[in-house]
Amino acid sequence: MHAMARRAEITLDLRRLVGRWTLRSAGHAGRFTYLFIDMLRGLAEWRIYLPRTFEQATGVGFGSLFIVLLVAGFAGAVTSLQAGYQFTGTLPLYYAGAVISESMILELGPVLTGLILAGRIGARYAAELGTMRVTEQIDALESLGRSPxxxxxxxxxxxxxxxxxxxxMFANGMGLFVGWITAKQSLGITDADFTYGARFFFRPLDLWYSLIKSYWFAGAVTVIPCYIGYNTQQGAEGVGRAATTAVVAASVSILLLDVVITKLLLGK
Amino acid sequence: MIQLSDIHKRFLDNVVLDGVSLEVRDGETLALLGPSGVGKSVTLKMINGLLRPDAGDVVVDGLHVQRLKRGELSELRSRIGYVFQYGALFDSDTVAENIRLGITDETCYSDDGYCADRVRECLRLVNLAPDVAEKYPAELSGGMKKRVGIARAIAGKPKYLLYDEPTSGLDPVNADVIDGLVERLRDELGVTSVVVSHDVRGSFRVADRVALLWQSKIRAVGTPEQILGSRDAAVLQFLERDLEMSLIQAESVANVRKDGS
Known part of the structure; x- marks a missing residue:
């Protein structure tokens, strides 16, 4: 009798948990959709957001350039070294040029840049907006009849x-350049072989694919953290939670989008 | 006129307002008193539509706030100045830019000359020197931040002013300055004001009428004299507690003065 009651209790708890989770997810989906629609509506107010956009772009762009180039450079070097380790003696050396350029442009450039920026931009946006929310700055804007x-x-x-x-695009270029230099030093590949290999497998679609992915990743590292920061609650602890949640959510979204876009654009 | 009729509001299981009705007449200053966490700020936020009641009606200037569309609500908000508890100044903007944001008329807002004059005028009204305009909020004291918050709230020449705990976190001297400012703005600008506070002494000084929010309901409304003469148990309990606080505060001020001398 006692065991049955216990089992019933667990089932009930599980149901409550699922119910609560479903309600919370539905709430997030609804709020996110409303926010997105509000953003589309807000596009008409270009006089307000345009000057601030350039200000933000300058801060975020220059601030992130060094770390993005650094990581892309290391990725290019490692790709080159691994290509050498796997190909030497089995494949013609020019394949290294193809592997490095294709790896950087198709995958490493956009994904690594996205993941770095999820940390840099995502955490920054969520923390900024979260702080503004808990210190009532967003309420203050609204109370002045201005749109946050x-x-x-x-x-x-x-x-x-x-x-x-x-x-x-800078990351792609940097990865390719460092990969090339590393291949020359460690594999002894000539410039002609490297460029031949890089061009042999290159298609203009590759660059478009990289660019399209980067736009989607840009959406993930900005819209998601903005949503999370905008809906922050519970003071300093809430701001901290918003920043970490934003980074995790944006990073996971990037990886999911990577699979979906690859399937849609390159999948057979 | 501001009218709240049978307002109900709850956050999860916590009932904050349970059938609150209140009326603020044109030109008067009403102080909404009550212990911390009783729903005073929630009530204030409903007046300018920052929060929506679960049930009941909020009417400002004949407009039903929760039925207004986005544009109409913005228009109404441009007639309501809101002074936030901790100032809510924009950290990355200077004092001048903060006050300028309070100019709600878009034509005036785009006019740099008008804005510079208005910022100076608002700083004068809150007893701040013109050179404060170029400072950032982080460079200001708590009392100055509150005054800049008030300057921003009056920059758009509002008809209504809502003060959310304007003296909280301030020492008695600065609290007196802010109370004096509330009185002065009422007299000079002729605005209708709602002052949310738990400071009885200051509220009695600035208010034409006082309302006590107690356990999610309005327990008493009247002139300061009527409230002081009330025999209601909740009113007496609240006033006694404040009297104790005042004595503690006076004692601590006296100690500070003694240590200083």
Whole structure:
């Protein structure tokens, strides 16, 4: 009898848990959709968000350039060394050029840039907006009859859409360059072999694919943290939680989007 | 006129307001008193639509606040100045930029000359020197932040002013300055004000009428004299507690003075 009651209790708890989780998810989905629609509506107020967008883009873009180039450089070097380790004696050396360029442009450039920016931009946006929420600055804007969407959210999202693709292209270039130098030093590949290999497998779609991915990743590292920061609650602890949640959510979204976009654009 | 009729509000299981009705007449200053966490700020936020009641009606200037569309609500908010408890100043903007944001008329807001004059005028009204305009909020004291918050709230020449705990966190001297400012703005600008506070002494000084929010309901409304003369148990309990606080405060001020001398 006691065991049955216990089992019933567990089932009830499980149901409550699932119910609560479903309600919370539905709530997030609804709020996120409303926020997104508000952002689209806010696009008409370009006089407000445009100057702030350039301000944000400058701060975020220059601030992230060094770390993005650094990581892309290391990724290019490691790809080159691994290509050498796997190919030497089995495949023609020019394949290294193909592997390095394709790996950087198709995958490492956009994904690594996205993940770095999820940490840099995502945490920054969530913490900024979260602090503004808990210190009532967002309420203050609203109380002055001004839209937080066009004053705070749109400039951040649009700045990300401007900056992330550009940074991704820089990362591609840097990874390719460092990979090339490393291949020359460690594998002894000639410039001609490297460029031949890189060009042999290259298609213009590869660059488009990289660019398209970077725009989606830009959306993930800006819109999600903005949503999380905008809905922050419970003081300093809430701001900390918002920043970490934003980074995790944006990073996971990037990996999910990576799979979906690859399947859609390159999948057979 | 501001009218709240049978307002109900709860956050999860916590009932904050349970059938609150209140009326603020044009030109008067009403102080909404009550212990901490009783729903005073929630009530204030409902007046300018920052929060929506679960049930009941909030009417400002004949407009039903929760039925207003986005544009209409913005228009109404431009007639309501809101002074936040901790100032809620924008950290990355200077004092001048903060006050300028309070200018709600878009034509005036775009006019740099008008804005500079208005910022100076608002700083004068809150007894701040013109050179404060170029400072950032982080460079200001708590009392100055409150005054800048008030300056921003009056920059748009509002008809209504809502003060959320304007003297909380301030020492008695600064609290007196802010109370004096509330009185002065009422007299000079002729605004209708609602002052949310748990400071009885200051509220009695600035208010034409006082309302006591007690256990989610309005327990008493009247002139300061009527409230002081009330025999209601909740009113007496609240006033006694405040009297104790005042004595503790006076004692600590006296100690500080003694240590200083």
């Amino acid at each position: 969407i066009s004053h705070l959210l749109l400039p951040r999202v649009l700045a990300g859409l401007l900056v992330v693709p550009a940074l991704t």
